[in-house]
Amino acid sequence: MANGRKKGIFERLDGLYEFDREPVTKDKLQGAGNFIGLYAGEHVAGTEFVIGPLFVAHGVTASALFLGLLVGDLLAVLSWAFLTAPIAVKTRLNLYWQLKKVAGPYLTFIYNIVNALMFCFLAGAMISVSATAVGLPLHMKMPTLTDMYPNSVQWVLVVLFVGLVVTTIAILGFEKLSNFSKISAPWMFLVFVAAGVAVLPQLGVHSAGDFWRVANDKIWTGVPLQGQSKFTFWHVMFFAWFCNMAMHIGMSDLTILRYARKWQYGFLSAFGMYLGHYVAWIASGILCAAALGNVAPGPIAYLGAGVAGAITVVIAGWTTANPTLYRAGLALQTATPDWKRWKVTFAAGMITTIAAIFPALMMRLLDFVALYGLILMPMGAVIFADFWILPRIGLKNNYAALKQILFSWPAAIAWGVTLIIAFLLPLEIFFKGLPGWFIAVILFVGLSYVQQHYSRKELAGGAI
Amino acid sequence: MKTLTKLISVTGLGLTIVPAFLVFFQKITLQSHYHLMLIGTILWFISAPFWMNKKSHG
Numbered sequence: 445m446a447n448g449r450k451k452g453i454f455e456r457l458d459g460l461y462e463f464d465r466e467p468v469t470k471d472k473l474q475g476a477g478n479f480i481g482l483y484a485g486e487h488v489a490g491t492e493f494v495i496g497p498l499f500v501a502h503g504v505t506a507s508a509l510f511l512g513l514l515v516g517d518l519l520a521v522l523s524w525a526f527l528t529a530p531i532a533v534k535t536r537l538n539l540y541w542q543l544k545k546v547a548g549p550y551l552t553f554i555y556n557i558v559n560a561l562m563f564c565f566l567a568g569a570m571i572s573v574s575a576t577a578v579g580l581p582l583h584m585k586m587p588t589l590t591d592m593y594p595n596s597v598q599w600v601l602v603v604l605f606v607g608l609v610v611t612t613i614a615i616l617g618f619e620k621l622s623n624f625s626k627i628s629a630p631w632m633f634l635v636f637v638a639a640g641v642a643v644l645p646q647l648g649v650h651s652a653g654d655f656w657r658v659a660n661d662k663i664w665t666g667v668p669l670q671g672q673s674k675f676t677f678w679h680v681m682f683f684a685w686f687c688n689m690a691m692h693i694g695m696s697d698l699t700i701l702r703y704a705r706k707w708q709y710g711f712l713s714a715f716g717m718y719l720g721h722y723v724a725w726i727a728s729g730i731l732c733a734a735a736l737g738n739v740a741p742g743p744i745a746y747l748g749a750g751v752a753g754a755i756t757v758v759i760a761g762w763t764t765a766n767p768t769l770y771r772a773g774l775a776l777q778t779a780t781p782d783w784k785r786w787k788v789t790f791a792a793g794m795i796t797t798i799a800a801i802f803p804a805l806m807m808r809l810l811d812f813v814a815l816y817g818l819i820l821m822p823m824g825a826v827i828f829a830d831f832w833i834l835p836r837i838g839l840k841n842n843y844a845a846l847k848q849i850l851f852s853w854p855a856a857i858a859w860g861v862t863l864i865i866a867f868l869l870p871l872e873i874f875f876k877g878l879p880g881w882f883i884a885v886i887l888f889v890g891l892s893y894v895q896q897h898y899s900r901k902e903l904a905g906g907a908i
Numbered sequence: 909m910k911t912l913t914k915l916i917s918v919t920g921l922g923l924t925i926v927p928a929f930l931v932f933f934q935k936i937t938l939q940s941h942y943h944l945m946l947i948g949t950i951l952w953f954i955s956a957p958f959w960m961n962k963k964s965h966g
Contacts, residue, residue, distance in 0.1 A: 627960050631952045634921055635945070638928035642941050645932060750942025752924070752949045 467536030467702070474703045479712040482700065485629035487688075487716030488724050490573040490760035492636065493741035494809045495687075495721075496728025501589055501739055502675035502810075503668030506659040512677045513725065516684025517717035521710075523685070523692035524701070527824075529710030531831050532701035539698045543823060546830045548844035550851040551859075555823055560775030562690075562816045564792055567768040568799030571610055572806035574761030575603045576742030577754040586740035587803035590671055594801050603800045610762055611793025614769040615786045625763035633719055635756045639748025640727030643734035663733040673872075682874045683810060684721055689817025689877055694824035739807070769796055814873045821877055822862040825884035826855045833889050839896050847899070854891030858884050916955035923948025 499509055535542055544552045576586055579602045587595050594600045649658045660666075668674045691697045692713070701710060731744040738744055741761075745753030773789035780788055799805055805812060834841045844852045866880040927941040927948075936944075 623957075627953070627956045631921060631924060631949065631956075634925045635949075638925050638941075638945060640928075642928040642931045642938060645934065649932075650934075749945050750939075752942070752945040755949060 472703065473705045475705065476709060476712060479700075479704060479709050480715045481626070481629070483713045483716030484633070484719050485626055485716075487720030488629060488633045488636065489720070489764040490570045490741070490757065490762075491764065491809065491813070492720055492724040493573060493728050493745060493757055493760065494569070494739070494806055495813075496725040496730075497732030497739040497741075497744065498807075498810050499675065499680065499725065500664060500729045500732045501669045501672050501737070502679070503666055503672065504664050504675045504680055505666040506656065506664040508666075508675070508677040508680055509664050509726070509729070512680025513684050513722050516681040517714075517721050519681070519685040520688060520692060520717055520721075521714045524697065524713040525708065525710030527828060528692050528695055528697050529701045529704060529707040531695070531827065532698045532710075533704055533707045535698070535831075536702045537698065538702060539696055539827075542695070542698055542827055545842040545845035546827055547823070547852045547855040548849045551856050555820075555859075556775045559820060560772045560792070561795075562819065563768050563772035563775065564795045565799050565805060565812060566816065567610070567765040567772065567792075567796045569805045569809055569812065570761045570765035570768065571603060571607050571797060571800035572761075572803060573741045574610075574758050574765070575599070575606045575800070576740040577745065577757035577761070578602050578606055578742070580742050580746055580754050586738070586743060587807065589669060589739050589807050591807060592802065592804040594803065599803070600801055604797060606761075607793060607797025607800055610765050610769065611790060611797065613762070614766050614773065614793060615789050622767060625767070628759050628763060632756055632760060633724065635745075635749050635752060636724040636727040639745060639753055640730040643731060643748050646734050647730070663730055669737060679872070679874055682877070683814065684717075686817050686874065686877045687721070687813045690820040690824075692824075693828075693877070693881060694817065694820040695827045696820070696824075698827075765796070769793055772796070811873055814877075818866060818873065818877050818880060819863065821880060822859040822884035823855070825862070825881045826858055826888045829885045829888045830892075833885070834892055837889070837893070839889075839892055843892065843896065854888055854895050857891055858888035861887055910959050913955045913958045916951050917959070920948045920951030920953075920955060923951065 504512070531542075537545075540552065540556070543555060547555070572587075579586070579598065582598065582602065584598045584602055585596045587599065594603075644655070644658075647658050647662050649655050686693075701707075704710070727748075728741075728744065731748045732739055735744045735747050741757045742754055745757045747753070749756065769789065769792055772792040773785065776792050777783065777785060777788040780791075783791075830841045830843075834843075840846055843849065844855075862880050862884040865883055866876040869876055869879060871879075923944050925948075927936060927944040930936040931938055931941045
């Protein structure tokens, strides 16, 4: 009975991704323009309104910010280009099917659930972002940087309202909002730039020559706000590199890049990085300084762009939360095979909305994003090692698929032990990913050797 | 028709970004910039859906 139910879950899981089961065929490959649009759209989002101000709050200096972002974004682009894209164009499979071949269906199922919960919290942060704009005309008391819990009944009600709307749209009209998201992307980027430029005179910038002086004296002063830790060049660089760790090093974007004609399309992620994670973060940092350190996205966007700014925050939050919620629903559906899609999405929406009530999720977004990447990263390292290293040392790759193993213990131990070691390392969360990746690769390769060597010996013994 | 809607969209984007620079060069007030941006936003959203690629990425 239990076995039958488990089988049902995995059949259901496969069914959800049935459409993607086969490698992408040549006629479905996409041109470079699609990837430019996709990356630019995805990385100019609601989170950008929060991250720029948080750098200001953490007392980053202007030079640390500009240089740190430049280098960190470059490293992120190189990660997409050299780690994700080559595997994507060779296998043409999405993360789910690739991981299933390497780690087996049981572990892939666990990964899916963890991923879904992470998606829920990410969407929750976006709902909080939108709520700060929706609450503007209601003169709602905005959450501050140190608020961990809801600061008013009004905040709770506004978040519940926004959460309900976002969830309803995710249930009813995902495709329409997805199209709407694409349409809003170029306009949204210009709003970021315009808002940042328009408030510069308030900070004392009246010509291009004034900018660097004001940037140092009034915006990125190097002095953290009270209760905030001090960020350096290294914090900025590692954050910029790893904030999308789940996508590049974690291999989530296999799902996107498998449609690329060539692996070099991975470099097109630069459009997302330098428009969203450079220009937009700088613009929102300027807005934060002009708002005298206020970090709530709604008020700072309103200051720079008026009603259009507030609309941007709502749209940016919704368009990011909606697909995230949809993906969470898709992943959670594997755990609730008897539930209809709308029920699962509704449940994911409720988890998301409850999380969004706590402003800590938005105000500690840097930490959360770093944690999110770190948790999912080891499985990307496992895929990397399986694809590139195992065949070169005489081991079989896709071993779980080859031997029909349901649960790959080398992958599971590599994932779990990497996270334990990473959390024990006496480093801030932003720096744990790099050693973590090497630990995961070494563990997986070593344990795969043990597994395959032991298996061969067993076979040889059996033959005798 | 498509050309006209594209023209409206470009005007919308222009009204979104140009007023900010006019504020910077002290040619218009921040309030005027707010109003022009809102008009630009409306123009963009009433015109762009008619010509922008609706095909979703697989």
